[in-house]
Amino acid sequence: MKLDEGPWTVEKIRKKIAKHFVWLLIAWWTGGAWVLYFTDAPTLVYTLATFQPGAFEAYLWIGILTFTTYVFAGWMREKLCLHACPWPRIQAALTDEYALNVTYRYDRGEPRMSLKQATALRASGEQVGDCVDCGQCVAVCPTGVDIRKGSQLGCIQCGLCIDACDGIMTKIHRPTRLIGYDTELNVKRRECGQPAVYKPMRARTLIYAVLIVLIGGFMTLTLATRGDMRVSVLHDRNPLTVRLKDGGVRNGYTMRLSNMQSKMRRFTVAIAGVDGATPEIVGVTPDAQGHIVIEVGPDQTRETRLLLAAPDAAGKSGQTPITVTMTDAQSGVAVEARDVFVWP
Ligand code: SF4
Ligand code: SF4
Structure with missing residues (x-):
């Protein structure tokens, strides 16, 4: 911040360039990592590192993701959390007056003042708050x-301000949890000398619990029963079909086989749908x-x-549906993918 406020000097320009270069480097590294999730990572890394043609889409997406990470994480930062992230809105819709949220217990903290003033006033028997206005809760x-x-709405309930304030309270020998999980209602009740009320069992919490169990159960079931092999087929965009010298017709596809087990597996591949057709895997x-x-x-x-x-x-004309069957040579389990054979 000091640097920002100071005049433009060679040193300031050098530091700014170095900072933005490092930001871009981090953005490129994370943006690139994202792209690797959507393809065969070792193959793509090799393709990019050896500058092979045909990786235009990868370059484009790495560029887009590098730029957006640089802008969102470098420049927008918490503004993105406040204005673009749906979480604060969801949180506001889920909560009610009895929900425990990160709360500043102003019944205990106010009137706030410096530690020196507070110590002096306390010594003279006056009632003062525990907040010493150190600003640590905001800084973290x-x-x-x-x-x-x-x-x-901006509060993401991370609890960092609780820890920061507890550290200060410990240092000044006051009770911790000036900021803690509480409700606005309880703070008001304590201010009026009434006991705090906690209602963990409410219609809302019971409905949420049922929904979490149902969704969690569904996800667990899906995970437990998901297949451990997959085949996908993608017809060539261009040319759609090739007429051969002998009068035959050939179509080309990109086929991807996935093995989701931690051991090497052998799969047999069979293609059905077009009478007399001969498959060849390059x-x-x-x-x-x-x-x-x-x-x-x-x-x-x-x-x-x-x-x-x-x-x-x-x-023949138009398209004929084809089925590609991938079978585990050991277990006999099979999965299928569908596409079409295009006639001239
Ligand atoms: S530090 Fe975390 S919990 Fe505290 S106000 Fe900020 S977002 Fe909320
Ligand atoms: S950290 Fe605690 S004492 Fe310091 S300003 Fe925040 S609430 Fe007050």
């Missing part, structure tokens, strides 16, 4: 909220029985080129 708040002004030789067998490493996906050639296009 990631969204810049001053919780002493009451509950606010780089894979069928075994003695003519089966296409592909090995996929533990927790890996393998992308392959599938070429499907039909002997004769006479009388």
Whole structure:
């Protein structure tokens, strides 16, 4: 901040350039990491590192994600949490007067004043608050909220201000939890000399508990029963179809096999739908029985080129649905993917 307020000097420019360069570097690193989630990471890293053609989309998305991370995390920061994140709105809709939220207990904290003043007034028997106006609760708040002004939408309930204030209270030998989980209602009640009330069992909390159990149960069930292998097929965009010298027709696809087990597995691949069509996987030789067998490493996906050639296009037009079946050679479990064969 001191640097920002000072005049523009060579040193200030140097520091600013260095800072933004580091920000961009972090943004590029995290943006790049995001892109790797959506593709085969080692293959893409190799493609990018060796500047191979055909990675335009990856470069574009890394650029977009680097730029947005730089702007959102570097420049907008807590403004993004306050204005773009839906969480504060959801939180406000879920809460009620009995919900425990991070609360400044102003019945105990006010009137606030410096430690010196408070010590002097206390010594003369006057009633003073425990808040020494040190500003630590605001300094640690990631969204810049001053919780002493009451509950606010910007508060993400992280509790950092509680820890900060507890540290101060310990140092000045006052009871901790001047900021703590409480309700505005209780603070008001204590101010009027009434006991605090806590109602953990309310219609709202019971409904939330049932919903959490239902959604959690559904997610657990989905996770427990999810498949551990997958096949996907994507028809070439261009050319859609190729007529061969012998009058046959060939279509090309990108096929991806996923093995979600922590051991290497062998899968047989069969394609059905087009009578007499011959499948070929580039780089894979069928075994003695003519089966296409592909090995996929533990927790890996393998992308392959599938070429499907039909002997004769006479009388055919439009599209014919095809089914690609991937079968675990050991367990016999099979999964399918569907696409189409395009005729000229
Ligand atoms: S709980 Fe977190 S977000 Fe809320 S006021 Fe305290 S430090 Fe800020
Ligand atoms: S940290 Fe505690 S004592 Fe310091 S300003 Fe905040 S509420 Fe007051």
